[in-house]
Amino acid sequence: MNLDFSPEDVAFREEARSFIAENYPQILRDKAARNEDLTKEDYLSWHRILAKKGWSVPSWPKEFGGCDWTPTQKYIWSEEQARADTIGILPFGVAMLAPVVYTFGTPEQKAKFLPDIRDGNIWWCQGYSEPGAGSDLASLKTKAERVTGDDGKEYYIVNGQKTWTTLGQHADWGFFLVRTDPDSKPQAGISFLLIDMKSPGIEVRRITTLEGGHEVNDVFLDNVKVPVENRIFHENQGWTCAKALLAHERSGIAGVARSKRGLERVREIASTEQSDMGGPLLADPFFKRKVAELEIDLTALEFTELRTLAGESSGKGPGPESSILKIKGTEIQQRLNELALEAVGHYGAPYMRDLGHNHGVGPVYADGLAGDYFNGRKTSIYGGSNEIQRNIIAKMVLGLG
Amino acid sequence: MDFSFTDEQSMLRDTVASYLSDNYSFDARRAALKAEPGWRPEVWKAFADELGILGAAFSEEQGGLGGGPTENMIVMEECGKALVVEPYLGTVVIGGGFLKHGKPAGADDLIGKIVAGEVIIGFAYGEPQARYTWQDLKTTAKKDGAGYVLNGHKAVVIGAPYATHLIVTARTGGSQREANGVSVFIVDRNAKGVTTRDYPTVDGFRASEVYFENVSVPAEALIGSEGAALPLVEKVIDEAIAATCAEACGVLTRLHEGTLDYTKQRKQFGQPISQFQVLQHRMVDMFIQVEQSVSMTYMAHIKLGESDVERAKAISAAKVQIGKACKFVGQNAIQLHGGMGMTDEMAIGHYFKRATMIEGAFGSTDHHLARYEGLSLGKAA
Structure with missing residues (x-):
């Protein structure tokens, strides 16, 4: 070692x-x-x-x-x-879709889609969540019915609503989970479709989030016609594709390097801000303790990620320790957001969105910290909420229930 | 960067694990602890002769197998899994550490005897008033001709009842809490003027209050420089902390596994209680604490060789994680065992007791948080 x-x-x-x-x-x-x-x-x-x-x-x-x-x-x-x-x-094409394509796709699909993902020619978005299917993703209702078109080719006609589609307002294409067999068990009747976002019948509507940003969207699908060759893997076996994604590429999910940088920023801010007792906030015993504990937890996360990387490279695949990276990584990002906002005191409050940094109110480093904090609450919700992650670890790693 | 173990290291782990699984059952341990002398010399002899592991962490020139901290880590983790009370920490990690780094006259001879299982060392560093300040010393060593005369009272010296030697911190100068003036001596346990009040500890060890009354030691008993040994003491205690973290990983692993097994068997409301989500999530949180502890233990051992400041930061960070994990995993292991967790007859409670004592060993969680803060963020304003 x-x-x-x-x-x-x-x-x-x-x-x-x-x-x-x-x-x-x-x-x-x-x-x-x-x-x-x-x-x-x-x-x-x-x-x-x-x-x-x-x-x-x-x-x-x-x-x-x-x-x-x-x-x-x-x-x-x-x-x-x-x-x-x-x-x-952006992770949508590179980290989320591509592993499904190169694992389950046909040679034609690999040749058609992978180069554009690699080169950043096409913007992908994810169509998984629905208003009624969040943590219980397999209960999704968006329906795809198979028909033969006037041209004699096979198509799916897709109807339904997807939501929380991140940066879908820019998307050229989307990868969707749709129900192709309404009569089987929830997980068994789902297929994985690639859909051109310019197809007639698709409407993308903005959802404004807490901090005022436009990051997520509703996507409505009204009789959208999708060629059958845009389905990845077998019909009704899309759940296999979605699940495989969960196991892929655990490292990076923890965001260790970005959090280290975030911690540096918190330390910079807290060296400038004054504590109630005078002197830098970073010397305040209560604030300092929180920074130290966060730093220690981040070190633990970093070495857990390094163990994961080492396991991957030795060909053993990521070990059970990799399953904790999402939970701990997002907890740490959120604690960083909290500390940064706490550090700037009064100047967490002004809402100066879209005014740039030259509005003259408060220190420049305070800009957007409240927004980051609000927006950052998503990290323990998305990608399988941290509670769902615990269910997965309980079942897959600890063999419970 | 490399997180893998060599073949020799994997063999070492297998050797220790298989010996302990054959010879160190919970019942055998419990019987030995209740009887005198409260430990099993035959286990120690087996470590020395049959397994040959007491030299694993010493260099080949010193009669060892050429290993170092990683070997200590492996042995200590396995010892933690079986709740071993035999004195590997005091003798090999701490005694061996002082002899390796302090290089006193006769070090090679003593190391040889450690490897052979003939020398057992107790580390007499704590004092009743000192808490976790290693330089807070009332014990004195006064120059007397070529040698020294020791006087003082050392607190809770683990393994002292059956040690052959004691390594003692004492003041050769300076005031009670001053960094300067700290010296280290190795003293024959049976030297004239050494008396002990022996007792068991809550987690199964035997320990003593040790009193020195005009104990004469020769000049060669000095380890490191006279009056300037505090950095040496800190270094060896940091190595002991790393090893204790490794032991804790073994203890934590068993606490967690034991809880998984128990909740899968125990039925209430017509089903195994492992089916309840509130318990599942608790066990996942325990698992997270165990894994983070393993990561920090690796980190601590990797960084033992760095500068004093980097080493100390790494060790304190690891001890904070391990301390929190010992509390969380230990308490929840008992909670999830319900009433059974409260009984002396189940192993789980004994792991809990060891975990609890590890929390306070060589500095509490708060002590190490403060030490880390001082090193990483500057001393308190």
């Missing part, structure tokens, strides 16, 4: 660091500095730069464009991105 970096690792760190420094778009830095929302093109620009370098999908199998990086290299790469405060690559 050791934490040593080999000369190759050190060289890789240098390469990653200078690549980011030389290629990260200035406009993204400027917009972050002005607290400005990103456009679709902004989001995709960094993805496309990474794709040119061959680094947009490092965790994929090599034959589809993956990098074959060692766990240490993956660790270094996430550290370097966080250190440079880059935006993340």
